[in-house]
Amino acid sequence: MHRFRPDEILEDEQAWATDCLRNVEYSTGNKRVLITPPVSLLGMGESQIKPSRRLGHHSQQILTEYGYSTKDIDMLHQEGAVILPV
Numbered sequence: 001m002h003r004f005r006p007d008e009i010l011e012d013e014q015a016w017a018t019d020c021l022r023n024v025e026y027s028t029g030n031k032r033v034l035i036t037p038p039v040s041l042l043g044m045g046e047s048q049i050k051p052s053r054r055l056g057h058h059s060q061q062i063l064t065e066y067g068y069s070t071k072d073i074d075m076l077h078q079e080g081a082v083i084l085p086v
Contacts, residue, residue, distance in 0.1 A: 026051045056083030 004012065010033055015021045025031050037047050059082050063073050076082040 022049055024049050024051055054085045056085050059084050 009015055010021070012021075019036055021033050022036055023031060024034050034049055036049065040047065060073060063076075063082065064070075068076075073082060073084070077084050
């Protein structure tokens with residue numbers, strides 16, 4: 001069995017031909033190669049690859065629900081305690 005280094009697998013024709021790897025474009029315009037799910041179930045259709053949301057996507061919403069004001073959240077963000085999306 002051949003063991004691939006991460007940079008080698010991206011050049012493997014069989015990995016691309018069998019849909020083990022897919023190019024995905026994020027909303028930022030960045031492009032990455034992602035690994036598809038290892039199992040395909042009959043009747044489920046093609047696996048959907050959806051990029052995750054940015055880190056901190058829901059921070060403002062969740063902190064507001066817990067009673068933090070916008071001013072409090074901004075202060076927490078400035079202190080590095082909270083990540084807010086760019």
